[in-house]
Amino acid sequence: MVIQKKTPQRMCVGCQEMKNKKELLRVVRTPDNEVILDTTGKKSGRxxxxxxxxxxxxxxxxEKRLERALKRVVDPQIYEQLRSGIII
Incomplete structure (x- = not known):
């Protein structure tokens, strides 16, 4: 019998759909209260x-969903940085 591994599922804060973790981009609030795009998926923080x-x-x-998820006010310039990171 072959045992299938479960793939981790996460919810997108934008569309609120459950998807595979590897399909989504991770945004992190670091312990220094910086909000950054985590390309590795392994940075520490919320x-x-x-x-x-x-x-x-x-x-x-x-709808300020990202702010609620990160429990921090996110500056509009950070959204622009995230937008440029997503578009690239």
Missing amino acids: GAYLCSNEQCLLKAFK
Whole structure:
């Protein structure tokens, strides 16, 4: 019998859909209270996940879902940095 491994599922804070963890981008609030895009998925800190499209980021910004998930006020310039990181 072959035992299948469960793949970790996470919810996108923008569209609120459950997806595989590897399909999503991780945004982290570090212990120094910086909000950064975690490309490795291993940085320490409180994390939130987003789909890799601009609509999810805009929805997370408008409804302040990212702020609630990270438990910190997120500056608009950080959203611009995240947007440029997603588009690249």
